[in-house]
Amino acid sequence: MSDDVLARLDAIEQIKALKYRYVRCLDTKQWDDFADCLLPETTGAYAGLDFADRESLVAFMRKNMDESMVSLHQVHHPEIEVDLEAGTATGRWYLQDKVMIEKYSYVLEGAAFYTDRYVRTPDGWRIAHTGYERTYEVEMSTKDLPNWKLKVKPTH
Amino acid sequence: MSDDVLARLDAIEQIKALKYRYVRCLDTKQWDDFADCLLPETTGAYAGLDFADRESLVAFMRKNMDESMVSLHQVHHPEIEVDLEAGTATGRWYLQDKVMIEKYSYVLEGAAFYTDRYVRTPDGWRIAHTGYERTYEVEMSTKDLPNWKLKVKPTH
Amino acid sequence: MSDDVLARLDAIEQIKALKYRYVRCLDTKQWDDFADCLLPETTGAYAGLDFADRESLVAFMRKNMDESMVSLHQVHHPEIEVDLEAGTATGRWYLQDKVMIEKYSYVLEGAAFYTDRYVRTPDGWRIAHTGYERTYEVEMSTKDLPNWKLKVKPTH
Numbered sequence: 001m002s003d004d005v006l007a008r009l010d011a012i013e014q015i016k017a018l019k020y021r022y023v024r025c026l027d028t029k030q031w032d033d034f035a036d037c038l039l040p041e042t043t044g045a046y047a048g049l050d051f052a053d054r055e056s057l058v059a060f061m062r063k064n065m066d067e068s069m070v071s072l073h074q075v076h077h078p079e080i081e082v083d084l085e086a087g088t089a090t091g092r093w094y095l096q097d098k099v100m101i102e103k104y105s106y107v108l109e110g111a112a113f114y115t116d117r118y119v120r121t122p123d124g125w126r127i128a129h130t131g132y133e134r135t136y137e138v139e140m141s142t143k144d145l146p147n148w149k150l151k152v153k154p155t156h
Numbered sequence: 157m158s159d160d161v162l163a164r165l166d167a168i169e170q171i172k173a174l175k176y177r178y179v180r181c182l183d184t185k186q187w188d189d190f191a192d193c194l195l196p197e198t199t200g201a202y203a204g205l206d207f208a209d210r211e212s213l214v215a216f217m218r219k220n221m222d223e224s225m226v227s228l229h230q231v232h233h234p235e236i237e238v239d240l241e242a243g244t245a246t247g248r249w250y251l252q253d254k255v256m257i258e259k260y261s262y263v264l265e266g267a268a269f270y271t272d273r274y275v276r277t278p279d280g281w282r283i284a285h286t287g288y289e290r291t292y293e294v295e296m297s298t299k300d301l302p303n304w305k306l307k308v309k310p311t312h
Numbered sequence: 313m314s315d316d317v318l319a320r321l322d323a324i325e326q327i328k329a330l331k332y333r334y335v336r337c338l339d340t341k342q343w344d345d346f347a348d349c350l351l352p353e354t355t356g357a358y359a360g361l362d363f364a365d366r367e368s369l370v371a372f373m374r375k376n377m378d379e380s381m382v383s384l385h386q387v388h389h390p391e392i393e394v395d396l397e398a399g400t401a402t403g404r405w406y407l408q409d410k411v412m413i414e415k416y417s418y419v420l421e422g423a424a425f426y427t428d429r430y431v432r433t434p435d436g437w438r439i440a441h442t443g444y445e446r447t448y449e450v451e452m453s454t455k456d457l458p459n460w461k462l463k464v465k466p467t468h
Contacts, residue, residue, distance in 0.1 A: 002159060003314060005166050010317050012169070013324070020389035024406065024425070027447055047308070070448045072423050074388045074406055076230045077176035094180065094230055100448070110308070111228050113180070134308045135183055136226045136256070141303035147453035152359070152422070152446045158315060161322050168325070203464070232386045233332035250336065250386055266464070267384050269336070290464045291339055292382045292412070297459035 011082045018125050023073040031062045038127050045131030072098040087120035102150050110137035167238045171274050174281050179229040187218045194283050201287030228254040243276035258306050266293035323394045327430050330437050335385045343374045350439050357443030384410040399432035414462050422449035
């Protein structure tokens with residue numbers, strides 16, 4: 001039993017690291033490494049924005065999360081359940097995100113609960129499905145904030 | 157000794173999951189599940205707002221965190237100490253919270269350090285005391301932000 | 313092997329607790345406890361602001377993060393790699409920070425990726441190097457928000 005507890009804790013740590021890599025690659029726009037967190041058959045469902053496979057999901061991100069967009073995606077409160085025998089897991093996360101597009105004076109702030117599925121592969125755990133439901137989403141314009149300044153932008 | 161380390165790590169994971177459930181039920185207004193994270197004798201002390209038992213604490217939340225209020229409570233930096241023999245634990249967390257009441261153009265943003273006590277019961281770990289001290293609290297009015305828009309609200 | 317997994321998980325928990333203590337002491341301005349997270353030879357590199365040792369790093373914080381400054385530093389997404397034999401570790405974290413100076417109507421919000429090095433000492437793990445690269449940094453003035461109010465400030 002002690003071995004099972006340990007194997008479960010170890011799997012949870014690996015799944016957390018996978019999720020952190022997924023959002024890090026999203027915010028730093030490293031699309032090849034982002035794609036590597038997913039499987040060819042991975043599906044996505046972001047509050048009404050659906051993807052049937054990895055190819056369409058990554059293509060969308062690559063096109064829309066372009067250099068003009070500065071983003072923050074931080075995920076919290078992992079509630080991860082592992083089925084060691086099946087090599088599968090589910091995960092719930094509490095997202096906080098922010099998107100800024102300076103040229104449109106656009107700022108979005110929101111939060112959401114992620115519901116993910118993971119599978120264990122010979123190369124480690126991968127995301128099989130990822131999706132979220134928003135708790136809220138706020139839009140603002142920096143035109144209302146004349147002294148708002150984006151001082152540092154990421155350099156990729 | 158190795159078994160003790162493992163039991164402690166396992167207890168810490170369970171206490172984290174309990175705390176995540178507590179704030180998830182708070183932000184999604186699932187008051188029965190929220191109450192289930194506490195014991196009948198659980199006390200609360202939120203920066204001057206005190207509760208002597210679960211009944212009064214949950215009744216307050218149910219009444220005040222109503223549908224007009226959109227909230228975000230995310231807890232970070234768990235520093236959890238477990239006494240395995242006594243079946244008790246303490247936890248420190250770093251909260252970031254946000255409350256929005258659209259009809260009053262009201263936005264609150266703040267942070268605080270939680271100091272919790274937990275006890276192990278036959279049904280799993282429960283919160284015996286929860287409370288926080290604020291590091292800061294900021295109030296704003298969306299009247300100063302004419303383009304501010306609450307695009308998505310939670311549906312419960 | 314099972315013992316190694318356990319020792320690694322235990323080290324990761326201790327390193328997380330160390331990092332949480334470091335940022336808690338920063339935001340609560342407990343400079344002696346802050347210094348205790350570092351070694352005399354610890355170096356720092358905060359997006360262009362470099363420190364060659366603990367003495368200069370702590371002296372800078374003590375002087376510049378004074379009582380007029382309210383700060384939030386929350387670190388997320390730990391990706392920690394431990395070399396148990398060498399007694400060393402590396403850590404990546406995703407920071408979200410906020411600084412407010414009321415008398416200057418000044419608000420800064422940003423995010424960054426930390427890259428830390430840790431060493432195991434007879435007194436526990438310590439930070440040997442800490443530094444970050446920003447993904448973004450935004451400055452605002454509360455002069456644009458006439459209803460902005462700092463309701464609660466920390467009392468140290």
